[in-house]
Amino acid sequence: xxxxxxxxxxxxxxxxxxxxxxxxxxxxxxxxxxxxxxxxxxxxxxxxxxxxxxxxxxxxxxxxxxxxxxxxxxxxxxxxxxxxxxxxxxxxxxxxxxxxxxxxxxxxxxxxxxxxxxxxxxxxxxxxxxxxxxxxxxxxxxxxxxxxxxxxxxxxxxxxxxxxxxxxxxxxxxxxxxxxxxxxxxxxxxxxxxxxxxxxxxxxxxxxxxxxxxxxxxxxxxxxxxxxxxxxxxxxxxxxxxxxxxxxxxxxxxx
Ligand SMILES: Nc1ncnc2c1ncn2[C@@H]1O[C@H](COP(=O)(O)OP(=O)(O)OP(=O)(O)O)[C@@H](O)[C@H]1O
Ligand SMILES: [Mg+2]
Numbered sequence: 001x002x003x004x005x006x007x008x009x010x011x012x013x014x015x016x017x018x019x020x021x022x023x024x025x026x027x028x029x030x031x032x033x034x035x036x037x038x039x040x041x042x043x044x045x046x047x048x049x050x051x052x053x054x055x056x057x058x059x060x061x062x063x064x065x066x067x068x069x070x071x072x073x074x075x076x077x078x079x080x081x082x083x084x085x086x087x088x089x090x091x092x093x094x095x096x097x098x099x100x101x102x103x104x105x106x107x108x109x110x111x112x113x114x115x116x117x118x119x120x121x122x123x124x125x126x127x128x129x130x131x132x133x134x135x136x137x138x139x140x141x142x143x144x145x146x147x148x149x150x151x152x153x154x155x156x157x158x159x160x161x162x163x164x165x166x167x168x169x170x171x172x173x174x175x176x177x178x179x180x181x182x183x184x185x186x187x188x189x190x191x192x193x194x195x196x197x198x199x200x201x202x203x204x205x206x207x208x209x210x211x212x213x214x215x216x217x218x219x220x221x222x223x224x225x226x227x228x229x230x231x232x233x234x235x236x237x238x239x240x241x242x243x244x245x246x247x248x249x250x251x252x253x254x255x
Pocket of ligand 1: 011012023041042043044045046047048049050194
């Protein structure tokens with residue numbers, strides 16, 4: 001379980017170190033094991049910042065974050081991350097990128113090859129194991145990035161708009177694959193997106209943030225089986241509510 005208690009995050013203003021800008025204001029939230037939580041909210045509201053805090057890349061200015069009762073003080077293999085931008089090493093093949101994560105886990109070298117191939121198979125990339133990132137499509141690169149995250153065997157998968165640069169069809173295919181993985185492996189997923197349709201298709205809970213400074217304004221629990229029919233009355237209703245709430249935030253109204 002992840003627990004954020006009274007988290008405030010401020011960054012110093014570069015030109016004037018005596019001033020700080022609050023980007024997250026007193027956020028508290030619990031994420032249970034096996035939840036699939038989507039963060040949604042306007043650009044700049046702090047979604048990536050929350051993810052970075054959970055990943056341990058950033059430290060809160062005030063408040064504490066716990067993972068399974070232990071305070072998060074830095075990154076750990078129990079929390080794997082996939083970013084929006086392709087973060088593969090360009091000079092290494094798909095397989096070598098995955099092997100690097102296995103090496104970091106101190107997996108013996110003679111086991112790395114087979115394990116990397118198994119992981120690439122999970123994301124249907126075993127056929128492209130020897131190709132370098134610049135010869136792969138955007139969707140293929142993100143699949144390799146997912147395989148690399150899975151190499152850590154993380155309990156918690158943190159994903160920051162991983163498919164937002166991809167076309168709608170590829171995105172939707174990868175969304176189903178992530179849901180499948182989540183169901184099969186019983187992991188916890190925290191997934192940032194700005195696409196409402198994506199959030200309602202994949203999430204078991206949607207958390208809506210408002211901006212300047214970021215605050216949680218509303219949540220939706222979606223207890224509907226996968227794959228979901230976005231045209232069903234229930235899904236249309238949730239979509240309408242989220243769109244309306246986002247419009248209100250953008251127009252500066254209180255919800
Ligand atoms: N290292 C940093 N130093 C200073 N300000 C930062 C830093 N990182 C983020 N910010 C600021 O914090 C705010 C929240 O940023 P964040 O990236 O978390 O937003 P976001 O919700 O992920 O936005 P987007 O949807 O555009 O990705 C922004 O105003 C941003 O300028
Ligand atoms: Mg972001």
